[in-house]
Amino acid sequence: MPKPVFLVTDIALGLLLAALALYVWHASRSADLRATWRVVFRDAAAMSALVMLSLFLLVAALDSIHFRSLLPPAEGAAADAPAAYSTRTYSLLDHLLRKQMEGTERTYSAPLSFQSYSKETVEVDGKPVREFPRLVHGGAHLTDPQQQWLPDIAQRSALGIGGGLIVALLLAGVVVVARAGSRRIAFADCARAVWRRETEVPLRAMLTTAGAVLLVVGWVAAIWPHYHVLGTDRTGNDVLYQALKSVRTAIVIGSLATLATLPFAIAFGILAGYFKGWVDDAIQYLYTVLSSIPGVLLIAAFVLMIQVWIDKNPQLYETGLERADVRLLLLCVILGVTGWATLCRLLRAETLKLSELDYVQAARAFGVSNLGIMRRHIFPNLMHIVLIVAVLDFSALVLYEAVLSYVGVGVDPTTASFGSMFNLARTEMSRDPAVWWNLLAAFLFMLALVLSANLFAGAVREAFDPRARAFRPRLARSRAAA
């Protein structure tokens, strides 16, 4: 039985998911919130983005369940000796991708390649020869790679894509059957409704997105056991595996850093807007001071200090992974402590407006305590602003992480992240011939994640902020015709 390991960010991420579930439960009980969210659920782009986001969340969740595996008992050990655990901590994702994680090469190799990217001196029949050495894992099953490589890739691709297609069709079939069953309509009618985009929720767009993802997943699943799909980096690690590991880092930073801003922003924003006077002055002074320091410099100052603190207290962490993880959490906290000014300003302005409204005056006249008014009457009416800013910040933070890691104040160098991939790519692209796959992998994954987040955030903003709806690009003529 492996020994579970709970890293601090695992716990934080778990709590976040629990909070999310709580919010879903809360929203499903409130008619108002249900109606607003239904606007989001009708948006095809947002729902396709949601499909992608849930996929990324799944990867992050798999990568957030850590354990140390049980070592086989040492030879000659007593039967009742305490169980020994591996010193390395793995996540469920690592366990699923064991082969890819351990199948490292010596150095760079191109995507799908069977030989190394640069020539090396190899001894053939006692004479030194310059040639491209074969890879240890990539294409190792080929006996005559020059002849077999292309047919092998083609065959596996066809198999993988075909498999993906079948799963995608099955998924579509299951969805249509389930919908037809619950609405008590014929399968064909239901399928036609989905195809003609006549469903309440844009099922066609969602199924198309899921289908495209399944095709890619199927292809990767067929190829990856035998080749490095996106090549290997300088130390021979699989690039696709690194990119998947980076997803968790990006999501942790995007969500936990926003979460860390909330206590400050909400508490200070409501206090300043409700009590006005010197409380307002003091809080305004506080956030003007914070926002007057350029962001990167403020974070750099904090991170340098944290680094000294971590170095001073090495006894707190058992393994390097835990140390890197604490640093990741502290980075989120720093981003939260330094980044609450904008949201606080918005909440203060809204509270100023709300506290003059009749129902707040009435509550005051009935003798409801200040705390009670803030909790019952003001806080719930600020939630839409909090939600909008939180989803908008997510993608900005994911992009910001890359910049911070480049500047050298981001995540620990041992933590896989898009920033460190870009960092490596900088020198790799100036090699000749250029090593482009690290950059491509970071670009593709980041674009998919940030674009989905942006699309989803846009729909959420439109639903919760009626003013934003006016700016949606719409095709007036085609709509008038329809």
Place this chain on the structure above:
Amino acid sequence: MLNYILRRIGYGVLILVGVNLFTFILFFAVNTPDDMARLNIGGKRVTQEAIEKWKVERGYDKPLLYSAKDEGARKLTNTIFFERSVQLFAFQFGASDSGRDIGYEIRSRIGPSLAVALPTYLLGVMATVCVALLMVFFRATYLDFWGVTLAVVLMSISALFYIIVGQWFFSNLLRLVPISGFAGGWNLAVFLALPIVIGVVARLGGDSLLYRTMFLEEIGKDYVRTARAKGLSEAAVLFRHVLRNASLPILTSTVAVLPLLFLGSLIMESFFGIPGLGSFTIDAINAQDFAVVRAMVFLGSVLYIIGLILTDISYTLADPRIRLA
């Protein structure tokens, strides 16, 4: 007006005091100078003598706030707080932890930083306003729809990607411009072309969406309807009326960043090897030179506050209806 500006400057100084206290606490109270010395010399097995020597060389051996063994005013001035924090108000930055004069470095590096940041900023504002106006002009057509879609995609790409791909394509592949570097005279244009273009493109997506919203907000107002009713062409309405009125919110978002251009862009300068303040800061962060980071934090806040005051003044210039009181 003058009264108002003076009051704003007074408030600005107050904020600088706050920034200063904040950095002082962060750099000297959270971690002692001993810890910084250990980190800077490197390694865990650093002798106490080496730490003392490091501190004496940089003047960190003095007491933090109050020096009991000195006489008179020296009791307060011969301290780390006075030498490292109070003196910043006179723009006396002192020496960096590696022994260089920070004030001299800042003076010599401001020029290159501005040479990149200012054209990037001006061209960027012009380009984004043009793109946004075009999207508004062609609103409710496919051009608007796909323009917004493209802008969202552009916005979702990391600035680092633009830089790396731009350098690879234009410098490595086409060999149009040098990869990085800096030179005086006419050669400057060759070195600056790529960073400026990339700087403009990297911000195009997000900013043009923002400006588009600002224009659309104006376009629903009564005076626009009046202008159309007068029989003005759509172009005249947009460029003469809407642009003029929308320039107010645009000013708020752009004038505030104007002074910060002096600081340069951290990643641009380090990627393109421009000897400006941005690359100075990055080097300092990587070398863990706390004195430089402190100086740059202070300088950054000064510039930010100047930006806030400039924004207020520019309001009155752009819109005579606004009076500052």
